[in-house]
Amino acid sequence: MVFQFKIQIKGITKPPVWRKIAVPADFTFLQFHEVIQEAFGWGNYHLFEFEDKEYQSSIRISIPTEDDFDFGVKTKDASKVKLSKVFSSNSPKLLYVYDFGDSWVHEITLVTITDDKQKSAVCLSGKGACPPEDCGGVYGYEGMKEVFQTMPKSEEADEYREWLNLEEDEVWDAGSFNIDEVNADLKQI
Helix, strand or coil: CEEEEEEEECCCCCCCCEEEEEEECCCEHHHHHHHHHHHHCCCCCCCEEEECCCCCCCCEEECCCHHHHHHCCCEEECCCCEHHHCCECCECEEEEEECCCCCEEEEEEEEEEECCCCCCCEEEEEECCCCCCCCCHHHHHHHHHHHHHHCCCCHHHHHHHHHCCCCCCCCCCCCCCCHHHHHHHHCCC
């Protein structure tokens, strides 16, 4: 069985950042985390969790730690819980939060369940570039895009270029997305 998901980063528009992914239903949530990291181009530098809502969640799937008592709900081990135990046509949505400082909230929607057989994840489509790590969340990312759009020759734009290892006068392309690169990265999982 294969689950097809649409995963979109909340709060980012013009362009939105989303991926449509086909994932074997027997993948664990830890494997799904790795799929999301590769599909979006994140660096896997920060903590993550899956939850049913942003505040007062009734489910939390992550890597358990001693500090989990702070979350108010028992943490399920992402390396042991399979996608098929949580997702169904009756329960098609979940959130994935990456980097608790920048708080990148990804909305996950189960679009289709098929009887196909596949052993790895595949990206079917997508849009928008993944924000750079540690850019300050949605507001920091939108601010960076605005600087490149309205003041591309400014000192602030030059500082962003240096931070992002861009060439002189190169501008961050918020619309870039290369499905072939994503699928090559997904084959590594």
